[in-house]
Amino acid sequence: MHVINIGLELFAETLANQNVNVLHVEWKPPAGGDNKMMELLSKLEEL
């Protein structure tokens, strides 16, 4: 299992403690948390 962890770093730590190959993503809200921008990004993702 090779895991990408996005969000709480706690979950990456617990996987690392189990010797799992895990990469933590330092996530921040995209578009400064702007909801309209979020919807646009989501639509782009669908293309």
Added chain:
Amino acid sequence: MTTTKSLIKNNTFYDSLTLMRISKNASELKEIIQAVTVMGSEINKRMLDDVGLLTDNIKHATTNDVIISVSGKTNSAVESALEAIEKMLVDVNPPRITESVPRTIEAALERLPDANLALISVPGPFAKLEAEKALKRGLNVMLFSDGVSIADELELKKEAEKKDLLMMGPGCGTAIINGIGLGFANVVQKGQVGIVGAAGTGIQQVTTLIHQKGYGISNAIGTGGRDLSNDIGGIMMHKGIKILENDNDTKVIVLISKPPDPKIERTILEKSYTKPVIFCFIGGEAPEPSRTINAPIIVTVHTLEEAAIAAIALVKKEKWSKIIFSRPMEEVMRIAEREWLKLNPQQKYVRGLYSGGTLCSESFIILSRLLVNVYSNVTRSKFELKDVRNSQKHTCLDMGEEEFTAGRAHPMIDPLLRQQRIVSEAKDQECAVILLDIVLGYGSHIDPAGELVNSIRDAKALCEKEGRYLSIVASVTGTDKDPQGLKNQMDKLISIGVVLMESNAQAARMAALIATRGSTMQNLERS
């Protein structure tokens, strides 16, 4: 003379766990009474108001802002603390070379091209986008986040189904895949019981009870709490069953869920199974005799503990039987009586305060069979608790529900709201028993029992001062191998007079016995 000062950092984001740690460190600074750093959600602002920290200048804060609020003995101590907190926030995000740390899933995949699972726990409004990205790139997903709409969940699960990927969640807190614990999971030995669960702490209770009795788990797949609703149709439950049917390590299949929609329950019951299967639909009806169920052996159970007992029996190819209590009835009644003799006549209610949603649901069902007028925020029946901030008669409260967790860490990580609620329930003169779950394992607080012990002590002392006794009943979901140490946690609770039971179901029954002064004993068989 107390000074309180607050400030807002606009459009700044930190995860709730980081903020909780900073709050804790700041609270220990010289001459500081309270220090809280939280995102500006409505729940957090209410919590700040409850503890006298909601100053005027922070009332307009939003979920995109960080609130820092400090009360202390002197002005200078408070100013120093505010400065120190701002420094702690900067230290968490030191200037880094951009290339060294991935900030998006795309960047992460360049560094880890073999990745096959994305574990996502970002705030609800952003969760769908991240899960979509992961699925699009061929990753299985475990989505811890909740606050995702049903329409979005359906879209994600249909996409996963098309690509033959796992889409565990939203609201999936627990999975064990090939012996690896994901999210909140206990350290359990490998074995022959496979589980698919729309119920995180349900999976935790069943896996830990199986481990405690010397047996083990092949895989435990989480589906998220809404999978068996009419809207979602059990997509991941069906997929999980297929995986376990094809998994050589799995000899017995256990399916766990809070009550599924009847139409969807039928689709699960009417599948063809090649392995023995246990249906643990908490609050669901036993399958009707006329339904065609195709499996070597079918067992229907009504509690998580029964699912564990039955699973082991099937692995051993033995018969199993229901238990009410692990200990002899005489001993149980002796313990219950010792508690109820100390209560005042007006103390009659049970107040269950839960960190685990499935454990709360299970207790709600059991208490509803043993007591009259049991309210909860886990039901939409006439017994739905309308105002979750105020318990009504007997109450079972899931404190992991969205109304308690927006902008906050889950109660299994951050015990603060539950600690406060224990004390406020104790102030109610009609409260007889407080019923608790303590959940250990990866992801959980490093000392959940220790954190609760202080509030329990305060609650009992408050009652004693007012001339009454408060009974506390609890169960610990965990194993000897969990980081917190099962025995250590149990000892802490027993040492302050908590009545500790062997399972969540038994704890609920004990609470009902105490509250009814033993008169509900005749109903135990049907609980």
